[in-house]
Amino acid sequence: MGPAALSLLPMSDSPIAGLDRTQLLVLYHSLVVTRAAEERLEVLHKQGHVTGEVYSSLGQEAGAVGAAFALDRRTDGTGDFLAPTVRAAGALFLFGGELVDFFRQYMARATGPTGGKEASVHWVDFQKGIVGPVSPLGTMLEVMAGITLSFKVRGEPRVGIVFYGDAASSTGAWHEGLNFSAVQRCPLILMVEANQWMFSTATTMNTRVQSFTDKAAGYGIGSESVDGTDIVAVYEAVSRAAKRARAGEGTQMVELSYYRRLDYVQHDPQESVDPDELAMWEGRDPISLFERRVLEEGWAEEPELEEIRGRAEEDCRLAAEQAVSEPVPYGPEAVKGIYTDTVTPHPWTRTDEPDKRATSELKT
Amino acid sequence: MGPAALSLLPMSDSPIAGLDRTQLLVLYHSLVVTRAAEERLEVLHKQGHVTGEVYSSLGQEAGAVGAAFALDRRTDGTGDFLAPTVRAAGALFLFGGELVDFFRQYMARATGPTGGKEASVHWVDFQKGIVGPVSPLGTMLEVMAGITLSFKVRGEPRVGIVFYGDAASSTGAWHEGLNFSAVQRCPLILMVEANQWMFSTATTMNTRVQSFTDKAAGYGIGSESVDGTDIVAVYEAVSRAAKRARAGEGTQMVELSYYRRLDYVQHDPQESVDPDELAMWEGRDPISLFERRVLEEGWAEEPELEEIRGRAEEDCRLAAEQAVSEPVPYGPEAVKGIYTDTVTPHPWTRTDEPDKRATSELKT
Amino acid sequence: MNRPAPEHLKKTARGEPVTLLEAISEGLFEEMVQDDRVFLMGEDIGVYGGAFKVTRGFLDYFGDLRVIDTPIAEGGFTGAAAGAAHMGLRPVVEMQFMDFISPAYDVLTNYIATSLYRGAGPMPIVVRGPVGGGNRGGPFHSQNVEMAFFHTPGLKIVYPSTAYDAKGLMKAAIRDDNPVIFEEHKVLYRAPALREVLPEEDYVVPLGEARIVREGSDLTLVTYGAMVHKSVEAAVQLEEQDGVGVEIIDLRTLLPLDEDAIVESMKRTGRVLIVHEDTRTGGIAGEIAIRLNERAFEWLDAPILRVTAIDSPVPYAGSLEDYFLPQVEDIVTAGRYLAAY
Amino acid sequence: MNRPAPEHLKKTARGEPVTLLEAISEGLFEEMVQDDRVFLMGEDIGVYGGAFKVTRGFLDYFGDLRVIDTPIAEGGFTGAAAGAAHMGLRPVVEMQFMDFISPAYDVLTNYIATSLYRGAGPMPIVVRGPVGGGNRGGPFHSQNVEMAFFHTPGLKIVYPSTAYDAKGLMKAAIRDDNPVIFEEHKVLYRAPALREVLPEEDYVVPLGEARIVREGSDLTLVTYGAMVHKSVEAAVQLEEQDGVGVEIIDLRTLLPLDEDAIVESMKRTGRVLIVHEDTRTGGIAGEIAIRLNERAFEWLDAPILRVTAIDSPVPYAGSLEDYFLPQVEDIVTAGRYLAAY
Numbered sequence A, B: 001m002g003p004a005a006l007s008l009l010p011m012s013d014s015p016i017a018g019l020d021r022t023q024l025l026v027l028y029h030s031l032v033v034t035r036a037a038e039e040r041l042e043v044l045h046k047q048g049h050v051t052g053e054v055y056s057s058l059g060q061e062a063g064a065v066g067a068a069f070a071l072d073r074r075t076d077g078t079g080d081f082l083a084p085t086v087r088a089a090g091a092l093f094l095f096g097g098e099l100v101d102f103f104r105q106y107m108a109r110a111t112g113p114t115g116g117k118e119a120s121v122h123w124v125d126f127q128k129g130i131v132g133p134v135s136p137l138g139t140m141l142e143v144m145a146g147i148t149l150s151f152k153v154r155g156e157p158r159v160g161i162v163f164y165g166d167a168a169s170s171t172g173a174w175h176e177g178l179n180f181s182a183v184q185r186c187p188l189i190l191m192v193e194a195n196q197w198m199f200s201t202a203t204t205m206n207t208r209v210q211s212f213t214d215k216a217a218g219y220g221i222g223s224e225s226v227d228g229t230d231i232v233a234v235y236e237a238v239s240r241a242a243k244r245a246r247a248g249e250g251t252q253m254v255e256l257s258y259y260r261r262l263d264y265v266q267h268d269p270q271e272s273v274d275p276d277e278l279a280m281w282e283g284r285d286p287i288s289l290f291e292r293r294v295l296e297e298g299w300a301e302e303p304e305l306e307e308i309r310g311r312a313e314e315d316c317r318l319a320a321e322q323a324v325s326e327p328v329p330y331g332p333e334a335v336k337g338i339y340t341d342t343v344t345p346h347p348w349t350r351t352d353e354p355d356k357r358a359t360s361e362l363k364t
Numbered sequence C, D: 001m002n003r004p005a006p007e008h009l010k011k012t013a014r015g016e017p018v019t020l021l022e023a024i025s026e027g028l029f030e031e032m033v034q035d036d037r038v039f040l041m042g043e044d045i046g047v048y049g050g051a052f053k054v055t056r057g058f059l060d061y062f063g064d065l066r067v068i069d070t071p072i073a074e075g076g077f078t079g080a081a082a083g084a085a086h087m088g089l090r091p092v093v094e095m096q097f098m099d100f101i102s103p104a105y106d107v108l109t110n111y112i113a114t115s116l117y118r119g120a121g122p123m124p125i126v127v128r129g130p131v132g133g134g135n136r137g138g139p140f141h142s143q144n145v146e147m148a149f150f151h152t153p154g155l156k157i158v159y160p161s162t163a164y165d166a167k168g169l170m171k172a173a174i175r176d177d178n179p180v181i182f183e184e185h186k187v188l189y190r191a192p193a194l195r196e197v198l199p200e201e202d203y204v205v206p207l208g209e210a211r212i213v214r215e216g217s218d219l220t221l222v223t224y225g226a227m228v229h230k231s232v233e234a235a236v237q238l239e240e241q242d243g244v245g246v247e248i249i250d251l252r253t254l255l256p257l258d259e260d261a262i263v264e265s266m267k268r269t270g271r272v273l274i275v276h277e278d279t280r281t282g283g284i285a286g287e288i289a290i291r292l293n294e295r296a297f298e299w300l301d302a303p304i305l306r307v308t309a310i311d312s313p314v315p316y317a318g319s320l321e322d323y324f325l326p327q328v329e330d331i332v333t334a335g336r337y338l339a340a341y
Ligand SMILES: Cc1ncc(C[n+]2csc(CCOP(=O)(O)OP(=O)(O)O)c2C)c(N)n1
Pocket: A087, A135, A136, A137, A164, A165, A166, A167, A168, A169, A171, A193, A195, A197, A198, A199, A260, A264, C043, C072, C074, C096, C100, C103
């Protein structure tokens, strides 16, 4: 997925955050591929291909991408670990999550990583360091505390990163997981996606703090708040947090301050949103902002970015097409994978024979 | 229980925290009655009268007593509300909890407020504003949030106070209850009994904060930390917190900074305690400190305090004696009070008749 | 509070049919109008009207002291409901999806269910929300939660299958002094076939009483919730194709269980099939089976059998979920087998 | 790790008898020595050795990376166990009292039990702790928790009744790749009558296999945990006073249930009594009853009956608790009734 063809232009000599041109273009690519994938998802949804709801990270892409880019991503099971949310698909892609798997998941394809048993970004690939979440909010903080506890116990210089929305902070699991992690000094970074919304209600109905860094103090952990629309700032903040965590300074929090521009699920009506506020945030679109900077500072020229965008869209189109063409799972697969050893029986009524167990040995 | 006979001495003219002599002597009485009751409990335990464990608030009495004294205690169901812990028996007594009920509870007497169904300070008297806790830690913050929510909803100028040990702060229930209360601006005061111990482990295994006021900021609530061995300071701090809560400023936290001088249950061996530290805290015994101040400032003279102590001990002895003499519940009471309407059947096997339901109408 | 009710909550008053969802909304609304101790808490129930819009319009009508948008803290606000109930209020708590009741498992089983027993008084709380599969919701938006609570003395559990019952049971649940878990099946919420005209006057459906959905003399089929409708379909097939008369009992209240209704029917038919959408092992079928053993073993002419979901999480893909859930054909197969036994 | 084991954990090595508690300690200790992926988490398990001292001496021996004193956060550290299990560790988590597993209900049922199904891999976790009544612990220190989890596919549940089984089942549970809830009855922990000399060599008691405690041809009594011993007492009385031969099955593992063992015995006796300490409605007796209906109805000569605790919270007073709990006389009464049926 890396923009290999783009290494033609000369590098600028004032690097942004120490990143070279290739890296900056990877960032750009990751941003646009995220947006393209989610737009493609919306199309698939309208076409009736998607099984359930679809979610969008419109306006939040820089948070996920910038954060993931700051970590040590590997595919051999020895790198950093990521627990994304539905609004951190960009991080998932950077960690090696395949576009086609993304679409397969939303369309419950047999070929997807969960074989249709689970949805959306809820999938796992430990080789790549991906730990998809479950729906109950907060749980992944507990789980990632345990994953990073294992890094600590084994003395490995790895870190974990877990994303959660701002409203998820009100759950007991969030608190227990974060506090456990803090006390055990687990090398875990919590990204608070402070997008100012819960589902339909403002996050102010969930918490009285203005900044989640006010919560960090209560756990005795390091924290900083960053403009979540500025991918470079996010990258730098998470780099710092990762450095601290890797150095044994324990759990860290980075607050991504931004705004949820679409509703909770993409196609919900946006009833309670102030149009002016929304317009303000549209003006701070993370992709446009980064684009402008890259162009202004001479890291790339518009046709080149255009090409990256075109390619991202094409990749998404192709991946979606492939996923669409693939089969849904075969019903009886439903009984598989409940225990590692014990076999779950198929319902006897499906065989259209009488219950073998009830009749095979009728008393004589 | 008030020290009626003590109004003979002239009042000093430099009041402590605005309290008059009678009030100061009520405070003193409450402190010593708490200690006497717990010492009596220990005797009962050694004599084999107590059903389960006994708990002590030795060294923490001033926290419970000073806090409760700052509130509006009534017996007609219109006053402030208290959810104590086992280490806040002093508050329970001030709210009108009877000594004899305290002993009945620990000895599972039929005559006690729960009729032997529950233990220790786990009892309820809504007229007096007493809401005894359940064992799972944290729950009472949720419950008291709801109780004080009702005060807010009805526009009543009442507050609630809930005690919890420092280690209980790591539970999800603590977080969810406190955050709910904070967001809803419930008139609730959380007393953190920061006695530096969990059960056998130091509270530092439960949290990385030095002061729980660091946590308060994460809930956007008012807070202060107070020397929990100084009853006057506690009284003043809780008075301020109650005033804020009553004025609509929402949830408040008061941290009682002190030390658990006995082990988790009174008769546990104190393995992990530093003797020097313990000695230091013994030197800061809240009763001795208050005694000294009352004497030095001329509020009372030693024989008078002696009399109060004697009386407290005698009251405890008599109450314990009464409770000891009373019956334990009749076994079949066990099936009562599970639903308000549905009756739980007695086990058919107890009647030594065959199961009526299985046989009374044998198919013919 | 003399303002007119919002238009969408006056269908019954206008003599129009309502869906099961609308029946629940009306039930809630009427109880709130009649008794100002009743109030609502839950996530997104105010401005938004709840994930399924059950409380649409309530915030405007009753204000934010009686329709409280809570933080995401199922344990916290359920515990707060307990506190409010202590003070004489009658909270109705919405779980956005009933799957998310699990963080409230502690406070429900340990605090709320034991309150009366501990001498802390009655707990007039309703915890309600959408349950059930068939909607492609996946493992965390499709669960049935009855068996998480069926083993907890002190709780009641209600699970309506019709609009009439849903409204009447909701009113009964709110008026009950015991804590009630109220399960609302998502697939039934707006099912057109369930639309019916409800009585204009106030009525309740008492808790603890099952309903005979249809009579039959060959087989007693005990079920509840969405499975009532699949069972009726199966019964029609069995009658038409096999001449088997299936008596269907809709439990309506799962706890306390209407043992008498089941025993009486079973004494007439001698055969019992239990159908539940919930997973198999540890499902309610077991309790029914042993109660029948205890009370009417002599009348049993065939084994007590069950048709249920598979013992697994609820899968997301439609193909898997359909295989996972009990289907009409399963009920027919089992019914046929029992009738021939 | 070649240091000698602490003296109190070498009783079996010395050929001395051990209590059920000591058997568990030895099992844990040996597994930790043999497999350095095994580690412990829980409240006060380190310095203090746990509320019941099951892990006394472990912290000194294994260090604080393998014996972790946790904050009071049952959900948090159980969830952390899941994360550690993802990374190949094998956590054993102690609940100080099993009653306090309820804050972990969410993560256990939704995350841990579904992990394999969701494609997130196996979950080799043991959650263990003291359960059961008879100790005057009151409503929150006396619960049996099996039925909170029996309905959750993906979990296993173990409940030993003897020192031999406790050690062998603990080792099997730790080696199992599925999450196991391991219940340890407080009254059995140090019961002198349960002290026994265990084999010196390594052994496991496989999960999912019941044990015939005693044979008998008139009645099959299915039970587990502390009730095994009350049942044996009752069986002796029934044999001596009534000449009734009671076959006792100790389930040992509740989930998965050893259906075959029950069915086979029942086919010989034709009569089944289930005895469980846990409360009645929704207890395991129901599931056993319906499985027997499904598999061996024709062999039933009498109703399947049960002796259980009352449907209530566990009361504190001894007099109430004794009435609440199933007693030997209850088992005798029910056994006598069934034998005469
Ligand atoms: C324990 C729990 N309760 C309720 C829900 C339902 N729910 C899913 S997302 C959501 C809102 C989340 O808001 P936030 O955490 O801010 O994330 P955002 O959607 O803004 O990214 C809710 C209430 C849930 N998933 N888990």
